[in-house]
Amino acid sequence: MRNKTIKKIIFFASGSGSNVQNIIQHFSTFDQITTDLVLTNNQKAGVLDRAKSLNVPFYLFKKEEYLDDSLLNKLQTIKPDLIVLAGFLLKIPKSIVAAYPDKIINIHPALLPKHAGKGMYGDRVHQSVLDSGDSKTGITIHYVNENYDEGSIIFQSAVEVSKADTVESIANKVHQLEYKHYPEVLHQLLKDQ
Numbered sequence: 010m011r012n013k014t015i016k017k018i019i020f021f022a023s024g025s026g027s028n029v030q031n032i033i034q035h036f037s038t039f040d041q042i043t044t045d046l047v048l049t050n051n052q053k054a055g056v057l058d059r060a061k062s063l064n065v066p067f068y069l070f071k072k073e074e075y076l077d078d079s080l081l082n083k084l085q086t087i088k089p090d091l092i093v094l095a096g097f098l099l100k101i102p103k104s105i106v107a108a109y110p111d112k113i114i115n116i117h118p119a120l121l122p123k124h125a126g127k128g129m130y131g132d133r134v135h136q137s138v139l140d141s142g143d144s145k146t147g148i149t150i151h152y153v154n155e156n157y158d159e160g161s162i163i164f165q166s167a168v169e170v171s172k173a174d175t176v177e178s179i180a181n182k183v184h185q186l187e188y189k190h191y192p193e194v195l196h197q198l199l200k201d202q
């Protein structure tokens with residue numbers, strides 16, 4: 010029988026999954042926290058290969074399952090303590106948001122509320138930062154509600170944008186912040202539950 014103090018994390022990701030990998034590796038040394046499942050909507054997502062090589066179960070779901078609550082039923086059998094989004098491009102259905110208040114967390118690769126909303130993901134975010142002439146960008150870790158990038162903010166960290174920066178160099182700086190802070194913030198949230 011499972012120890013009741015064990016906390017379970019599951020992930021939603023649509024892309025490369027370097028954050029998912031970093032978080033799984035962070036928690037691999039903590040017996041009381043398990044990383045139980047990686048969910049994706051994208052059969053070409055790099056996160057699938059990462060989950061395989063890290064020996065974490067994964068599930069490629071179809072959009073219908075997502076919308077008709079069968080995925081919610083699957084989540085309810087797992088009973089996750091945190092649902093972590095990392096580069097996940099679909100909006101979370103209302104039924105899943107309602108079932109997991111304060112347990113669904115996202116990371117946005119900019120300082121919300123700037124550079125946010127539908128279609129604002131990946132390099133588009135960094136291009137928007139460059140186009141706006143902002144002197145800094147960063148990361149925002151926030152709760153997920155029914156609207157893109159609007160849940161309450163848990164943590165932000167900033168980095169300078171210089172004249173020499175490109176989309177690629179900004180993406181790189183932002184990823185470094187993500188790798189440093191996302192596992193720590195998730196860890197603290199689990200401790201506070």
Ligand code: GRF
Nearest residue numbers: 024025026027028096116118
């Ligand atoms: C990250 O920058 C994350 O903030 C954003 O999408 C990117 C995903 O990168 N939402 P990866 O798939 O974790 O490498």
